[in-house]
Amino acid sequence: MTPADRMREDRQRTNPLFNDRKLKLGTFCSNLDYGCAISTIPGTLRISWPNTLALAKLADEMSFEALVPVGRWRGFGGKTNFNGAGFESYTWAAGIGALTRNSAVFATSHVPTVHPIMAAKQGATIDHITGGRFVLNLVTGWNKPEIEMFGNDLAEHDTRYEMAEEWISIIRRLWTEQEEFDFDGRFYRIRRGYLQPKPIQLPNPVIMNAGGSPRGRRFAAQFADVAFTAVDSHDISQVRAQVDAYRKAAFEAHGGSIQVWTNAYIVQGETEREAQDFVRYYVDENGDWEAASNLVESMGLNAMTFPPGALQELKRHFVGGWAGFPLIGTREQIVDGLSMLANEAGFDGVLLSWARYEEHMREFQDTTLPLLVQAGLR
Numbered sequence: 093m094t095p096a097d098r099m100r101e102d103r104q105r106t107n108p109l110f111n112d113r114k115l116k117l118g119t120f121c122s123n124l125d126y127g128c129a130i131s132t133i134p135g136t137l138r139i140s141w142p143n144t145l146a147l148a149k150l151a152d153e154m155s156f157e158a159l160v161p162v163g164r165w166r167g168f169g170g171k172t173n174f175n176g177a178g179f180e181s182y183t184w185a186a187g188i189g190a191l192t193r194n195s196a197v198f199a200t201s202h203v204p205t206v207h208p209i210m211a212a213k214q215g216a217t218i219d220h221i222t223g224g225r226f227v228l229n230l231v232t233g234w235n236k237p238e239i240e241m242f243g244n245d246l247a248e249h250d251t252r253y254e255m256a257e258e259w260i261s262i263i264r265r266l267w268t269e270q271e272e273f274d275f276d277g278r279f280y281r282i283r284r285g286y287l288q289p290k291p292i293q294l295p296n297p298v299i300m301n302a303g304g305s306p307r308g309r310r311f312a313a314q315f316a317d318v319a320f321t322a323v324d325s326h327d328i329s330q331v332r333a334q335v336d337a338y339r340k341a342a343f344e345a346h347g348g349s350i351q352v353w354t355n356a357y358i359v360q361g362e363t364e365r366e367a368q369d370f371v372r373y374y375v376d377e378n379g380d381w382e383a384a385s386n387l388v389e390s391m392g393l394n395a396m397t398f399p400p401g402a403l404q405e406l407k408r409h410f411v412g413g414w415a416g417f418p419l420i421g422t423r424e425q426i427v428d429g430l431s432m433l434a435n436e437a438g439f440d441g442v443l444l445s446w447a448r449y450e451e452h453m454r455e456f457q458d459t460t461l462p463l464l465v466q467a468g469l470r
């Protein structure tokens with residue numbers, strides 16, 4: 093046994109995603125310029141290493157379970173070139189992982205831009221840096237200009253998931269199998285696949301996926317330990333059904349369980365009116381609508397798929413916080429909203445973002461987190 097082998101441990105013990113908190117929390121997109129808010133107001137996240145590290149340390153201090161970066165290679169234009177500047181997510185995770193103690197540190201990896209041997213090796217390295225707190229979030233890529241930047245065509249939708257199946261199967265084998273192996277697939281050919289040291293987490297580091305389509309959801313159920321999904325209905329019983337469907341699909345695919353998470357943005361005020369006024373200020377009056385339009389168009393969402401009013405509402409939502417679930421109001425209302433997501437909708441965790449990321453996150457730490465503890469959610 094090598095010294096690295098002796099460090100291997102059951103991931104239930106090393107990875108905070110498996111703690112028993114009713115509501116797990118994380119931050120989202122703290123590695124990119126403007127974070128989740130497509131707004132020109134002063135005070136939004138402008139990316140630099142000290143700024144992104146400050147957010148990670150704050151989350152770590154609050155024992156948030158997850159630090160989830162976004163995988164992005166170019167921005168969406170407009171005044172802000174939203175999310176254009178930003179840190180590459182594996183190297184970000186390695187640096188953040190070395191400087192935090194509690195949170196799971198994710199790398200969000202596009203399948204077609206990273207070879208699976210490279211992904212497995214980088215993931216194993218980050219797992220050692222963090223003592224078993226690494227999570228691989230795999231995304232298949234939808235933003236054509238960034239995939240084309242690599243000289244590749246964006247593959248047809250379901251083909252992306254076929255490629256992802258080979259990609260993650262190779263990674264898992266590298267992480268778990270002691271013997272060298274060959275792999276002959278449609279997309280990858282591996283000769284004498286070898287990886288040492290193995291990651292810390294046994295049986296392998298946690299895998300997350302955010303597929304939203306039926307094909308994507310099927311992939312998540314089969315291969316992921318954590319599924320991320322956007323809340324796509326105002327009707328809470330429908331959201332509950334959506335969450336339960338993931339759990340059922342995972343059980344049917346491999347007889348095991350899956351965590352289901354979503355993302356939300358918080359706008360907190362002393363009064364509900366104050367929170368709504370702030371939304372008017374940073375979204376309606378100072379949103380970067382050109383960037384928001386480019387973003388939704390790149391996603392294939394346009395006036396053909398939505399009536400104009402609904403499209404505008406969707407863009408507002410992207411400007412507010414990457415189209416997460418809106419939590420807008422007093423601290424008590426924020427706690428009620430989070431409680432509803434955990435208790436009624438049945439989510440295991442929620443990734444959060446704020447417009448003025450650091451300032452608002454400190455406010456959350458001082459005023460909202462104690463109420464979440466009181467409510468038995470943390």
Ligand SMILES: Cc1cc2nc3c(=O)[nH]c(=O)nc-3n(C[C@H](O)[C@H](O)[C@H](O)COP(=O)(O)O)c2cc1C
Nearest residue numbers: 162163200231233234302303304305308320322355
């Ligand atoms: C919480 C969350 C995080 C995501 N992060 C990324 C990301 O970092 N990079 C990316 O290209 N896509 C990201 N996506 C997009 C998904 O990977 C996926 O492509 C999208 O949800 C559509 O699902 P589909 O691929 O099944 O059609 C994210 C989606 C969600 C809900």
